[in-house]
Amino acid sequence: DAKTTQPPSMDCAEGRAANLPCNHSTISGNEYVYWYRQIHSQGPQYIIHGLKNNETNEMASLIITEDRKSSTLILPHATLRDTAVYYCIVRAEKLVFGKGTKLTVNP
């Protein structure tokens, strides 16, 4: 079973920041937080991952709370192409996908 809780859907205006929350209250000390996204019927695309510290790459930023029980994925300037299902995954050895958050970026 997925060890994360995400809102089923969110909307964001184009050009604004999209902040996607994820709760993972049962996370263990050696488990990473991974984010993937999936655009309709395509393979999931890796976005970012982290263990304790906040992380940033060319796609997004990942903010992990100090107690590691929740995290937020930030897309700084959302575009229409960012419309997708976003999966937050707590991972030890294998990826266990939940239902994710359907993010819709509106013009």
Add this chain to the structure above:
Amino acid sequence: DAGVTQSPTHLIKTRGQQVTLRCSPKSGHDTVSWYQQALGQGPQFIFQYYEEEERQRGNFPDRFSGHQFPNYSSELNVNALLLGDSALYLCASSLTIFGADTQYFGPGTRLTVL
């Protein structure tokens, strides 16, 4: 640098038949994982291959089997197909190192069982 590739793109089979799906990992990767994604659901882990051995397995029956070749490519075989096996089958590759090994997914094979 080619990413993960899968073949075929689409496949139609009838109940009771057998199917083989193929995956070539990203260059430099040595581990292949397979996932099944039913319509409207998140991907479900089937199994993972490393050094030509099945390293982990999800909750799938023995009808699902696999193989990894010396060049790290992999096959997923499904016997005695059921209607419920209709799904998008995803392959992901990674490099096994200590700690988190990031998995990169291919485009998937859409299997339809009639």
